Amino acid sequence: MLIGQDAVLTGHDAVLTGSGWAERDIPLTVPALLRRRAEQRGDAPLLRVGPVRLSYRQTAERAAGMAGALAARGIRAGDRVAALCGNRIELLELFLGCAWLGAVVVPLNTALRGASLRDPLHRARANALLVERTMCDEALAVAGPLPLWVLDADAAAPDPASAGLIEAAPIEAAPIEAAPIEPAPVAPGDTVAILFTSGTTGPSRGVCCPHGQLVQWGRTVGRALELTPDDVLHTNLPLFHTNALNAFLQAVVAGASFSLGTRFSASRFFTDAADAGATVTYLLGAMVNMVMSGPPSPADRAHRVTKALAPASPENLCVPFAERFGVRLVDGFGTTETNLVLGTGVGHARPGSLGQVVDGFTARVVDERGRDAPDGQPGELLVRTALPYGFASGYWDDPEHTAERFRDGWFHTGDRVVRDGDGWFRFVDRIKDVIRRRGENISSYEVEQVLLRHPGVSEAAVFAVPSELAEDEVMAVLVPTPDNHLDLAEVAAHCTRELPYFAVPRYLELADALPKTPTGKVRKHHLRLTGVTPQTWDRHPAGRRSQHTDSALSTHQSEGRSQRPESEAT
Structure with missing residues (x-):
C-alpha cells in the first residue's frame, strides 16, 4: 500500500551489490528517497556543480x-x-x-x-x-x-x-x-515540479510532475543504463528540462554521483565529461550530429564515458559514434508527461529503433479511428503504466488538454510510430509533422535521415509549405558540415536516388543553424511560418505557384533566414 511520505514499493530491504542497489522498496517521494540514501551512502559524493562538491549527507x-x-x-x-x-x-x-x-x-x-x-x-x-x-x-x-x-x-x-x-x-x-x-x-502523487513543455508546435503547457513520477524515472532509466554506485552521471542539458532533472534522480536511486555542467558545447563535450570524471552522459539526437561534425581530437577517447542516453539518435551515426568515441548510445522514448516507456538498453541497440516496451508499461499503435494498427503499419503511439505514479498527473490549470491527452486510460503521445513484428518500435514522425503530397503521406523524419546521409549535410529539418495544388510541398533547411559548400542541385539528386518521387524536397535552403529550443528540439513551427524566402532554392525554377500561394508565403519572406534564433544548445 502507498501511504504518505514513507510510501514505498513493497519488497526487500536495500542491499548494495556490485551491480547497484538491489531494492524493490524505493521510497516514492524525493525527501524520503534522499534521506534513505543519506543514511546508506553518508559521505559518498553525490553532487558536483562548478566548484561545489556535496556528499549525500x-x-x-x-x-x-x-x-x-x-x-x-x-x-x-x-x-x-x-x-x-x-x-x-x-x-x-x-x-x-x-x-x-x-x-x-x-x-x-x-x-x-x-x-x-x-x-x-x-x-x-x-x-x-x-x-x-x-x-x-x-x-x-x-x-x-x-x-x-x-x-x-x-x-x-x-x-x-x-x-x-x-x-x-x-x-x-x-x-x-x-x-x-x-x-x-x-505523498507520491503530490506535484513536486511543473515543467513547461518546449512549445515546438504550439503554446507551452505546464506538466505537473509528482514525486513518484520523478523517482520512477530514476528507476527505469537507471535500469536501462545499468547504473551502479560507481558511476558518475554528467549532463549539461538545462534543469528546466525533464532529461536533466531526471538524471539527478537516476543518480540518487542508483547511489551514484551527479555532475551538472553549465551548457552544451559540441567542441568541448568530451573534454567537459572528462573533467567531471563522467562514466555516463546525456545527448539529444541533434547533439549527436553536432558532436560528430567536429574534427577528430585527442579528447575523443580521453574520457571514462562508456554509455550515453541519447533519445532520437540518428540511425546512420550510432555505429560511427561508438567507433570514434567508445560510447554506446542508448535510445528510448519518453516524454515529460510519461516515463521511459520504450528503450533499447546498453548493448541492445538497433539503430533507427526506439526499442521495446519497458517493464511496467504498455504501448499500442492505433489508426485514425482509434483501432489497433497491424504490425508494420504506422499509427499514433498510445502508452500507459502499471507503475504507481509512473506518469505525470496532467497539465497545470488545463483540464481540457489533460482530458484530451490522458483519455480512455491511455496517454496519447501525438507521435506516429511503427511496431515491427518482433515488438521493436520505430519512430515515423510527429503526427502534426506528416506531410501530404501527391496523395501520399510523407514522413519528415525519413526525409531528414536521407538528407543526413549526404556527406555535406550536418543538420536537416524537413517541413511542409503550401502548394498551389491545395496540398503540401516539401521543404528542407540544411546546415552544411564545416567548410563544405553544398551544391543544392546535387543534394536534390541524392534525394531522388534515395526517396520516392513524391517525397523529394522541392525547396532547399542553407542556414548557419536551425532554430532550436534550449533542449535541442528544432522549432519547426518557426520554419513553417517563415516558409519560402528569396534565398530558397526551387527544384522547379519555372515555378508553378499561384498568386494566392505567393501572397501567403511572402508574409514572412522579409524576415530572412539570418534572423533565426540560434539554439542555446549550440
Missing part, C-alpha cells in the same frame, strides 16, 4: 536548510516557486528545498522573454521568482508584484529604469540556508 542537510529558508519567506506546502536561472547549485537546492517542504518548483526556460515569459509565469501563479542577476531586467518587465529573489545580489543592483512601468516587484536577495526543518508529509 550534505545534500540532504542542504535540502532541509533550504526548506527552512523557504518557510521563513512564507512559502508553504503547495505554493509554487518559479526560477529563471541556468544550471547552478542554487536551482538544484531550490528543487530539493521545495520537495522537502511540499512546495512546487517551476523552472522556466532561460531563453524566454516578454510575453513568452509572462505567460507561463502568470499561469503558474507563482509565489516568488528566483532569478539570476543577468536575467533580472527581463523578469522585472513581466513580474508585476511577484517578489524577485535575485541571485548574485552583491552585483550591481537592477536599474529601475529598465523595468519600464513595472515598479511593484519587491527585489530581495535569494534565500540561503536557514535552520533545517523536518520534511513535510508529502
Whole structure:
C-alpha cells in the first residue's frame, strides 16, 4: 500500500551489490528517497556543480536548510516557486528545498522573454521568482508584484529604469540556508515540479510532475543504463528540462554521483565529461550530429564515458559514434508527461529503433479511428503504466488538454510510430509533422535521415509549405558540415536516388543553424511560418505557384533566414 511520505514499493530491504542497489522498496517521494540514501551512502559524493562538491549527507542537510529558508519567506506546502536561472547549485537546492517542504518548483526556460515569459509565469501563479542577476531586467518587465529573489545580489543592483512601468516587484536577495526543518508529509502523487513543455508546435503547457513520477524515472532509466554506485552521471542539458532533472534522480536511486555542467558545447563535450570524471552522459539526437561534425581530437577517447542516453539518435551515426568515441548510445522514448516507456538498453541497440516496451508499461499503435494498427503499419503511439505514479498527473490549470491527452486510460503521445513484428518500435514522425503530397503521406523524419546521409549535410529539418495544388510541398533547411559548400542541385539528386518521387524536397535552403529550443528540439513551427524566402532554392525554377500561394508565403519572406534564433544548445 502507498501511504504518505514513507510510501514505498513493497519488497526487500536495500542491499548494495556490485551491480547497484538491489531494492524493490524505493521510497516514492524525493525527501524520503534522499534521506534513505543519506543514511546508506553518508559521505559518498553525490553532487558536483562548478566548484561545489556535496556528499549525500550534505545534500540532504542542504535540502532541509533550504526548506527552512523557504518557510521563513512564507512559502508553504503547495505554493509554487518559479526560477529563471541556468544550471547552478542554487536551482538544484531550490528543487530539493521545495520537495522537502511540499512546495512546487517551476523552472522556466532561460531563453524566454516578454510575453513568452509572462505567460507561463502568470499561469503558474507563482509565489516568488528566483532569478539570476543577468536575467533580472527581463523578469522585472513581466513580474508585476511577484517578489524577485535575485541571485548574485552583491552585483550591481537592477536599474529601475529598465523595468519600464513595472515598479511593484519587491527585489530581495535569494534565500540561503536557514535552520533545517523536518520534511513535510508529502505523498507520491503530490506535484513536486511543473515543467513547461518546449512549445515546438504550439503554446507551452505546464506538466505537473509528482514525486513518484520523478523517482520512477530514476528507476527505469537507471535500469536501462545499468547504473551502479560507481558511476558518475554528467549532463549539461538545462534543469528546466525533464532529461536533466531526471538524471539527478537516476543518480540518487542508483547511489551514484551527479555532475551538472553549465551548457552544451559540441567542441568541448568530451573534454567537459572528462573533467567531471563522467562514466555516463546525456545527448539529444541533434547533439549527436553536432558532436560528430567536429574534427577528430585527442579528447575523443580521453574520457571514462562508456554509455550515453541519447533519445532520437540518428540511425546512420550510432555505429560511427561508438567507433570514434567508445560510447554506446542508448535510445528510448519518453516524454515529460510519461516515463521511459520504450528503450533499447546498453548493448541492445538497433539503430533507427526506439526499442521495446519497458517493464511496467504498455504501448499500442492505433489508426485514425482509434483501432489497433497491424504490425508494420504506422499509427499514433498510445502508452500507459502499471507503475504507481509512473506518469505525470496532467497539465497545470488545463483540464481540457489533460482530458484530451490522458483519455480512455491511455496517454496519447501525438507521435506516429511503427511496431515491427518482433515488438521493436520505430519512430515515423510527429503526427502534426506528416506531410501530404501527391496523395501520399510523407514522413519528415525519413526525409531528414536521407538528407543526413549526404556527406555535406550536418543538420536537416524537413517541413511542409503550401502548394498551389491545395496540398503540401516539401521543404528542407540544411546546415552544411564545416567548410563544405553544398551544391543544392546535387543534394536534390541524392534525394531522388534515395526517396520516392513524391517525397523529394522541392525547396532547399542553407542556414548557419536551425532554430532550436534550449533542449535541442528544432522549432519547426518557426520554419513553417517563415516558409519560402528569396534565398530558397526551387527544384522547379519555372515555378508553378499561384498568386494566392505567393501572397501567403511572402508574409514572412522579409524576415530572412539570418534572423533565426540560434539554439542555446549550440
